[in-house]
Amino acid sequence: MLQNIPTHVIAGPLGAGKTSLIKHLLAQRPAHERWAVLINEFGQIGLDAALLTQDADGIALGEVAGGCLCCVNGAPFQIGLGRLLRKAKPDRLFIEPSGLGHPAQLLRQLSEAPWLGVLAVQPCVLVLDAQALAAGKPLPAAQQEALNNAGLLLLNKSEGLEGGDRRRIAALLPARPLYWTQQAVMPLSELPGVETNAVAGVDNFVVPKGLGQMPAIWTDPAMPICLSQAQEGGWSIGWRWHPSQRFDAVLVGRWLESLDWLRAKAVIHSGEGWVSANALDNSVLEWRPSEWRQDSRV
Numbered sequence: 001m002l003q004n005i006p007t008h009v010i011a012g013p014l015g016a017g018k019t020s021l022i023k024h025l026l027a028q029r030p031a032h033e034r035w036a037v038l039i040n041e042f043g044q045i046g047l048d049a050a051l052l053t054q055d056a057d058g059i060a061l062g063e064v065a066g067g068c069l070c071c072v073n074g075a076p077f078q079i080g081l082g083r084l085l086r087k088a089k090p091d092r093l094f095i096e097p098s099g100l101g102h103p104a105q106l107l108r109q110l111s112e113a114p115w116l117g118v119l120a121v122q123p124c125v126l127v128l129d130a131q132a133l134a135a136g137k138p139l140p141a142a143q144q145e146a147l148n149n150a151g152l153l154l155l156n157k158s159e160g161l162e163g164g165d166r167r168r169i170a171a172l173l174p175a176r177p178l179y180w181t182q183q184a185v186m187p188l189s190e191l192p193g194v195e196t197n198a199v200a201g202v203d204n205f206v207v208p209k210g211l212g213q214m215p216a217i218w219t220d221p222a223m224p225i226c227l228s229q230a231q232e233g234g235w236s237i238g239w240r241w242h243p244s245q246r247f248d249a250v251l252v253g254r255w256l257e258s259l260d261w262l263r264a265k266a267v268i269h270s271g272e273g274w275v276s277a278n279a280l281d282n283s284v285l286e287w288r289p290s291e292w293r294q295d296s297r298v
Helices: 018-026 048-052 075-088 103-110 130-134 141-149 163-172 249-257
Strands: 005-011 035-041 059-065 092-096 119-121 124-129 150-156 178-180 225-231 234-241 263-270 273-280
Touching (some): 005 018, 005 103, 018 092, 018 124, 018 150, 035 075, 103 119, 103 124, 130 150
Parallel strands (some): 005 124, 035 059, 150 178
Antiparallel strands (some): 225 234, 263 273
C-alpha cells in the first residue's frame, strides 16, 4: 500500500459547493491515478455519495453519515477511512466533511496516529458562498476557525459580483489565496498540493477494527427506511426506498416546497429514469440525470 497519500480536505458551510467542486476535480483525474473520496454528512441517510456517483474506473467512494467527522472520530470515521484506503489503495484522497462539521479539528486528527505517515495532509480548500458573504451573512463559527488553516479560499457563486463587491469580500477574509468561481468549476492545477505524490512503502497499515456502520435492510421493499437525528447544529431526517419503487419527480418537488428546510438532497427512481436534486433554503429543486442505481434517497 502507498504511504504519504496526498490528502485534500474540501471544507465549507452548507450549500457552498463542496460536492460540486469534488465532482469537477474527479472529472480531471489523470488516467493513471487511483483516487478515493470519503464523504461525511450530518444526516443518517447519506446523499453525497449518490450525487457524486459516476461511471468511472479509478475512483472509490466511501461514506460516513450521522454527524461531523471530528465528533464521530471513534469507530465510524476510523473504520470508514481505514476500509476505504485498504480497498482503494489510492494515489490521492479527498475528504468532504459535513458543512456543520469542524474542519480545523479534523485537520489536526488526520495529522496524528493512526494516519501519521499514511496520509500527507495538504493545505485545506475552504469553499465559501460569495453571494452569501456579499449579503452580509456571517460564516458559522466552525468555518471561521478554519479560515486560517486554508491553503485556498474558493469563492463560489460569484456570478454577478462586481469588482467593488469582490474587494469588499476579500477585505473581510484573511490573507489567503483566493479563487473566484461559478458552479465550483476549478482547474485541477489550482488545487493546493496537487504536485505532491504518494510514495511506495511497506504495507504495515493496520485497518481500525470494528463493525462500523451497518446499512439497514428492507423487510418490505414497498416500505422506506427512515432515520432521523438531532445534534449540535441541526436536525435531520432521511428516507431510503428500494430501487424498485418509482416516484413522480414533480410531486416530490411540490411536497418539498410545502416544507420549511435549510438543505434538501434527493436521488430518486422516477418515471423518466434516475434523477437527483440538491437545493438550499427552500429553493426549487432542479432535477438532473443521475448514475446512481442502488436506492432512492431523500
